[in-house]
Amino acid sequence: xxxxxxxxxxxxxxxxxxxxxxxxxxxxxxxxxxxxxxxxxxxxxxxxxxxxxxxxxxxxxxxxxxxxxxxxxxxxxxxxxxxxxxxxxxxxxxxxxxxxxxxxxxxxxxxxxxxxxxxxxxxxxxxxxxxxxxxxxxxxxxxxxxxxxxxxxxxxxxxxxxxxxxxxxxxxxxxxxxxxxxxxxxxxxxxxxxxxxxxxxxxxxxxxxxxxxxxxxxxxxxxxxxxxxxxxx
Amino acid sequence: xxxxxxxxxxxxxxxxxxxxxxxxxxxxxxxxxxxxxxxxxxxxxxxxxxxxxxxxxxxxxxxxxxxxxxxxxxxxxxxxxxxxxxxxxxxxxxxxxxxxxxxxxxxxxxxxxxxxxxxxxxxxxxxxxxxxxxxxxxxxxxxxxxxxxxxxxxxxxxxxxxxxxxxxxxxxxxxxxxxxxxxxxxxxxxxxxxxxxxxxxxxxxxxxxxxxxxxxxxxxxxxxxxxxxxxxxxxxxxxxxxxxxxxxxxxxxxxxxxxxxxxxxxxxxxxxxxxxxxxxxxxxxxxxxxxxxxxxxxxxxxxxxxxxxxxxxxxxxxxxxxxxxxxxxxxxxxxxxxxxxxxxxxxxxxxxxxxxxxxxxxxxxxxxxxxxxxxxxxxxxxxxxxxxxxxxxxxxxxxxxxxxxxxxxxxxxxxxxxxxxxxxxxxxxxxxxxxxxxxxxxxxxxxxxxxxxxxxxxxxxxxxxxxxxxxxxxxxxxxxx
Numbered sequence: 001x002x003x004x005x006x007x008x009x010x011x012x013x014x015x016x017x018x019x020x021x022x023x024x025x026x027x028x029x030x031x032x033x034x035x036x037x038x039x040x041x042x043x044x045x046x047x048x049x050x051x052x053x054x055x056x057x058x059x060x061x062x063x064x065x066x067x068x069x070x071x072x073x074x075x076x077x078x079x080x081x082x083x084x085x086x087x088x089x090x091x092x093x094x095x096x097x098x099x100x101x102x103x104x105x106x107x108x109x110x111x112x113x114x115x116x117x118x119x120x121x122x123x124x125x126x127x128x129x130x131x132x133x134x135x136x137x138x139x140x141x142x143x144x145x146x147x148x149x150x151x152x153x154x155x156x157x158x159x160x161x162x163x164x165x166x167x168x169x170x171x172x173x174x175x176x177x178x179x180x181x182x183x184x185x186x187x188x189x190x191x192x193x194x195x196x197x198x199x200x201x202x203x204x205x206x207x208x209x210x211x212x213x214x215x216x217x218x219x220x221x222x223x224x225x226x227x228x229x230x231x232x233x
Numbered sequence: 234x235x236x237x238x239x240x241x242x243x244x245x246x247x248x249x250x251x252x253x254x255x256x257x258x259x260x261x262x263x264x265x266x267x268x269x270x271x272x273x274x275x276x277x278x279x280x281x282x283x284x285x286x287x288x289x290x291x292x293x294x295x296x297x298x299x300x301x302x303x304x305x306x307x308x309x310x311x312x313x314x315x316x317x318x319x320x321x322x323x324x325x326x327x328x329x330x331x332x333x334x335x336x337x338x339x340x341x342x343x344x345x346x347x348x349x350x351x352x353x354x355x356x357x358x359x360x361x362x363x364x365x366x367x368x369x370x371x372x373x374x375x376x377x378x379x380x381x382x383x384x385x386x387x388x389x390x391x392x393x394x395x396x397x398x399x400x401x402x403x404x405x406x407x408x409x410x411x412x413x414x415x416x417x418x419x420x421x422x423x424x425x426x427x428x429x430x431x432x433x434x435x436x437x438x439x440x441x442x443x444x445x446x447x448x449x450x451x452x453x454x455x456x457x458x459x460x461x462x463x464x465x466x467x468x469x470x471x472x473x474x475x476x477x478x479x480x481x482x483x484x485x486x487x488x489x490x491x492x493x494x495x496x497x498x499x500x501x502x503x504x505x506x507x508x509x510x511x512x513x514x515x516x517x518x519x520x521x522x523x524x525x526x527x528x529x530x531x532x533x534x535x536x537x538x539x540x541x542x543x544x545x546x547x548x549x550x551x552x553x554x555x556x557x558x559x560x561x562x563x564x565x566x567x568x569x570x571x572x573x574x575x576x577x578x579x580x581x582x583x584x585x586x587x588x589x590x591x592x593x594x595x596x597x598x599x600x601x602x603x604x605x606x607x608x609x610x611x612x613x614x615x616x617x618x619x620x621x622x623x624x625x626x627x628x629x630x631x632x633x634x635x636x637x638x639x640x641x642x643x644x645x646x647x648x649x650x651x652x653x654x655x656x657x658x659x660x661x662x663x664x665x666x667x668x669x670x671x672x673x674x675x676x677x678x679x680x681x682x683x684x685x686x687x688x689x690x691x692x693x694x695x696x697x698x699x700x701x702x703x704x705x706x707x708x709x710x711x712x713x714x
Contacts, residue, residue, distance in 0.1 A: 020405075023434040027412045030431075035415045036297055043298065063291050063300045067352070067364045070246060074345050074368060077253065078375030081338035082386070160250040167247055170239075180239040182293040 048188025050120040057124065058192045062181045066170065069163040069199060076159060076206050085214030091143035100142045107135035115200050119189070125162075125199035132204025137211050147208050152216040155209060162202025166195050234280060235289035238302040240273040241312065241351035249344030256337040260327055263340030267323035270347055274316030277355075281309035282706055288357065297416040301357035306707035307563065308354045311481050314567045315354065317691070318473050318574045319347050321684035325578050326466040328680040329585075335379050335464070342379075346372040346470065353478040359407045359417045362482065363400060366446070370396035373475050377463040388458035395445060395455045399479075402442030406435040419490055428494045436491045436499075440483055447479040449503075449540060450510030453533045457517070460529035465581020468525060472532045473574035477566055480539060484562070488546065500547035503540045508646040510537025515653035519660065524580045524590040527657055528573065531616055534650060535569045538624075538631070541643050545634040554637060556709040561630035564703050568623030568696045572615035575689030579608040582681055595664045604682040606665050611689035613658035615697075618651055623696030623703075 040052055040060060047055040057065045092100065111131035118124030140147035149155050169191055170181040178184055183191050209216065248266020252259040281287060281304050288303040290296055304312070326343070330336040349368035356362045374393035378386045410432070411417055414425045426432050441452075448456040456476075460468050487495050514534030521527040542562040549555040582605045583598055584590040598606060615622035628647055635643040696703070704710065 020434070023409060023431060024412075027409055027431050030413055036417075039298055043294070060292060060294055060298045061300055061360075064361055064364050066246075067349075067361075067368055070249075070345055070348070071364070071368050071371060073250075073253065074342060074372045074375065077338065077342050077345075078371065078378075081335075081342070081375055081379055082381065156254045156256065160253050163246070164250045164254075167243060167250065171243055171247070174236060174239065174243075179236050179289070179293055180243070180291055182291070 046185075046188075048183065048192055049118075051118060051122065051124070053122070054118050054124050054192070054196075057126075058195060059183065059188060062166075062170075062195075066163060066166045066181070069166060069202065072203065072206050073159060073163060076210050079210055079213060080215045083214050085212045085216065088145040088147075088212075089141060089143050092141075096142055100138055103138055104135045104148070107131050107138070111135075111200065111204065115196055118196065119193070125196040126203060128196075128200040129203025130207065132200065133207025133211070136204065136208025140208070140212060146216075147212050149205060149208055149212070149216065155205065155216050158205040159202055159209060161205075162195075162199035165198035169195055234284070235287045235302075237273075237280070238277060238287055238289055238304055238355055239291070241270060241277055241316075241355065242348050244273050245270040245344040245348040245351070249341045249348060252344060253341040259337045259340040260330070263344060264323060264327055266344055267320055267347075270344070270351070271316040271320040271323075274312045274351060277304055278309045278313040278316070278706075280304075281306065285708075296418040296421055300361050301418055301420070302355045303357040303420075304355055307481070307485065310563055310567060310703060310706050311477065312351060312354045314570045315347075315350055315474055315477075318570050318688060319350075319470065321688050322466045322469050322574060322578070325469075325581075325681050325684040328678070329464070329466055329581065338379060339376065339464075339466075342372045342376050343466075343470070346376065346475070350474055350478055354481065357419050359410065359419060359422070361417075363404050363407060366396075366400050366403065366479070366482075369475060369478055370400060370446070373471055374459075376467045377459050377471060379464050379467060380462070382462065384458065385462040388455070388462050392455050392459040399442040399445035402445070403439050404442075406438030406442065409435045409438070419485075423490050423492075426490065426493060432491065433494050436486075436494060439486060440503075443479045443483045443486075444503075444506075447476045447483065448533060448536055449506050450513055450533060450537060451506070453510065453514070453536075456533060457526055457529040460532065461523065461525040465525075465577055465584065468528070468581070469574040469577035472529065472577060473570040476532065476536060477570055480536065480566060484539075487543065488559070495547065497544060497547045500543040504544035504643065507537040507540025507543070508643065510534060510540070511646055511650035512537075512653075515650050515657065519653055519657040521657075522591060522593070524583060524592055524595070524661065525577070527592065527661065528576050528580055531576075531654070531657065532569075532573055534654065535565075535573070535616065538628070538647070538650070539566055539569075541631060541646065542634075544640060545631070545638055545643070548638045548640065549634070553710060554634065556704075556707075557630050558634045560704045560707050560709055561627045561634075563707065564623045564696060564700055565627035565631075567703065568615055568627065568692050570692075571688050571696065572612040572622070572624075572692035575608050575685050575687075575692060576612040576616070578681070578685035578688065579605045579612065582678070582685065583609075592661055592664055595661070596666075598665045600666070602677055602682075604677065604686055606662070608682070608685040608689040609665070610658075610662055611686075611693050613662065615689070615692035617654040617658055621697035622693045623700060624692075625697060626700050 044052055044055055047059040049055050111128040114123040115128040136147040173182055174180040252262045255262055286305040290299040290301045292299040330339055349365045352365040356365055374389045377389035413431045414422055416422055445452045460471050511534050514530050518527045518530035521530055539562055542558055545558050615624055618624040618628045632644055632647055
């Protein structure tokens, strides 16, 4: 009985998938109508950056990106609301520790490079932030319980920094008569760089804090093994 | 002036960020931000009331490159309801969470949720709506799990996953539309959309994704545990506001964007699901052992009524009769927003006072908490659809529409649902008495009882006796009756 039901479900799902594939095929077979890509490239010079992806994320559709940062924050707040962080891992041996001492500064350096290069080539705040987050994950895995993050008050300011700077710039432009997130001509580049720098730090800290997996501040929460390590380097 | 459309999204967002950064002062920051958000929402409603539809495109690029914001009568009506209900919930929450560690988690998430809610009502771009729905779903699930109890976390993890499935299904439809028509702006897309199989597939995908998020029967399975296990102010927000956001979107897409292909057959399918929701939700509410579970199942039923309007709207030509039906559908959604928020807030007070919310053991609550019981009775009468509540007018127009279009089969559904609703509301009220002697004063805790009472009162009096403004802001003639 149960197997019949599973079979029936499988057939129905396969039919649904076939229908969707057909719809996709029919859509792709259409005459290519007007697309936003051409329009976006045509006006790229006015955006203050020469990488079209950054132009879409930080200028044409900056409002979406601001809210994506808020989504990231909401995810972290949800994690924090569920309880304190587990204690973390035991301290790494000398070989791994030496490797970590090399990798983490390199990851931070590469993050800075990606942030800057995002203006004219693939890169940008999300990629740079992801590298910072990876650096934090490596620190945590190697036995640093705080994963390189500062204490709770500073951490809270850092995770709101990205959306905060973004929203304040947007609101400031609105108040000075340009319209929300409407950059004045000539200043787009520097405003975008300011927003992206703040967003990079916020994304890096948020991803690391999400990996740490609980509210900061309580420091020495006990995990399953009952051990707690708050040794600082 | 249209530049100001961003404020109902920006103000709570900034408030939420500040409440995150200042956890010790989160209640103060949160209350002030709630007040400012509410004022900005009501301000936009007033602007629409005075000047008609507003629209702007962010970034100075114009459509289709930039993201549009727009407010018409439908947006403004829901924005006004959300502003008032969310303000009442905020005031209640200030007292409910006072001195509790949950406060510092509640305020940032609550303000982010409110920002996304207003964002949905004001968005004019299909992808922007997806981002808003993600923020809404994520913050709602996190808030629902705030008690930290096992059942609450399990129910809200399911809510989160179901919500993600719903958003992704919606996004799949958006991707099809973008590939076929090359724009994400709802206005532009409406001009280009024709009755093609691709548009029909997109409609099916987007509406099923949103129906999952709005808990339309039989996709409602996640709602009762998630809403019943959340803290009271969160339950109120989830039931009164969050499910309305996806319902609003279905209504808007169905009647505007997809008007060329959303025919009577598809609308009848939605109507049948709505009828199933009315009967099943009301029946389960009648059988519920706990007050908050009863309220949650009642939400399933009330969402059902809203979908009964779709087949009637589809079979009527544009004109006064169709306008009346549309306005009545909006009126029912608004009334349910006020009534269910009031009901959940009052139920939360009962649960706090009694230490439980088992309906069979609620004897004497009415005498101990007269204002709270009165709120439950008022909100309950709006859920049943007794005059003069807004849902009485809504159901009246619904039944008249069913007569006029010859679709008589929606009548027994409405009547049966109403009888069941009366039964489950009176089942609660009949348990609430029985303490002798009747003591004490009417209001026992002003800061938490008054918001619940005002919401319940609004659902009955504000929207019932003064339904005219709802018709007026939607741009229709005078209200019937």
